[in-house]
Amino acid sequence: MIQVSGLTKTFRDKARGERAVVDCISFDVRDGEIFGLLGPNGAGKTTTLRMLATLLKPTSGRAMVGGHEVTAEPAAVRRMIGFLSGDMGLYHRLTPREILRVFGRLNGLSEERLRTRIEEVIDMLQMRDFAGTKVDQLSTGMKQRAALARTLLHDPPVLILDEPTSGLDVPTARVIEEFILQARRSGKCILYSTHVMEEAEFLCDRIAVINDGRIRIIGTMTELKAATGHERLREIFLDLLDDQPKKAAVI
């Protein structure tokens, strides 16, 4: 469902000149799979997800989402995806129900379908108590459930989730995780970015560790363990992050 090949994104700034934030990465995500993109802050995770969501144009390389190329057919790609970031991006003066109405219409749901679907996701995410309350009066957990509802509303086959449990307490994070697992069971293709090791280990079928814009390793947990000789993802991750300076020192 998602195929990424040699994807690169460079930015130019006065201080550092032109630099590759994402440097020739390749991976694919299948239907019914949760693919974790694991990396420290500034590794290139968000830029990668933004390119796949057509918010940013790749400098080079190719990315297909649901059979559509992100640069050539951005509108078709956007119709296939549900995009959620840790910032949630909810209009704080609107209620979750009003936000769902806006995004349902933008995603082309008919008025009749929109009405029933809104009630479905409100029930599904246990939002009935606060669906009519303005977002700025909601707790972080409620907000994240509302943001997830917005992402799932049009039932997209591809979910692009950028640190969706960031800043959430354990019970709320658990609710979100449960829904992600449920989405996998229903056959959705899920690209999941995080820097929480336990979460990646628990949720993801395959994991790619990204640092300095490059993918350091890709595989299932078993494959990662075998390749690195470490048992825990945290150790694998730290080892891979340390790898580059060591290599640089040798060179």
Added chain:
Amino acid sequence: MNLRMVTTIYSKEMLDMFRDKRSLISMIVVPVFAMPAIFGVVHYFTESLGKKALQESTRIGISARVSQPGVRGALKISGFELVPQADARAAVEKKTVAAALDEKIGADGSGQITVFMDKTREASSIAGERITALLERLKLARVKTSLRGMGVSEGVLDPFQVTSTNVAPDQKMASFILGSVLGYAVLLLMFTGGMYPAIDMTAGEKERHTLEPLLASPASREEIVLGKIFASTTASFLTAILTIGSLLIAIQRLGMGQGGEELEKLVTRAAPGVGAMALILLTLLPTALFAASVMIAVALFARGFKEAQSLLTPVIMAVVVPAVVGMLPGLELNVGLSLIPVFNVSQLIKEIIIGEYSPINFATAFASNVLYALVAFWISVRIFKTESVLFRS
């Protein structure tokens, strides 16, 4: 272009806007309440200070050296209270009296009366001018008496009459004043009224991280920008309508108050009719679109609300200059001047209220403003498609 996308974005922006206190204040509260309040305060101070100045202007100082016959008597008859002063100039400077007179004998033996006044004080100016006028009349009366004594006709002093007539009817004068004030106020408030909504739906969205989900939706950038520009245009246009309405009501209300006779006349004679109002609103429509597009384009560069406010302050200043120039008398719109944005609207409003607008100038200004609005819209879309601007960090 999908119309449903545009209307969805527009409806969302309108809902959000009407729940935003800052937008409501600039869009509704300022034009509805601030204009009448400003007029009320100015009216109150003008009236009360004028009365006070008139009262104070009757107390004047007079030196013992003033000996011209009839002067003291004439001043008393005119209602002045004469306060003896040894130093007339110092008395005015110390504000003991409104104005003061002193006299000295010139080289030819004639009396030279000096009237001291402080022109920075209204009471002193009034007193000084009244005294000067009274002394001139007294001097003329004495000249006439002397001429009569010599058997010469008074007519030698007045060989011909001079009168001046203002060919502009009162209505035109009133319309000129109203049109000038209205043009300036409407343009200024239109831009400030649309400013907060424009910031909120661009830099505000960036700051609150709500732009990403919107950009990741199937709506195209053009549809998103168009929905936002239409919402901001609505804000600017609504502000314009409210400003016109509240300004006319404010003048009418104040005209009914004490001493507001002139204002009452002004509004009854100059208030635009339905046709003129429709033309004014038609003139303002592309300007509202232009204002919204420009402000959205500029605010998009900002990372947050405060930065956007700083970026838009020069835009508001840039509007004030042509709007103020449009208030100046002597300027008349021609085809060339009709091409200058903002100024052309300020002038057109004035000319429409006076009832002397040229259809060619109207059409030129309207067409050029539509063109500017389209160019500004195109620029907004281009900026909205620029990653470095949209994801500036």
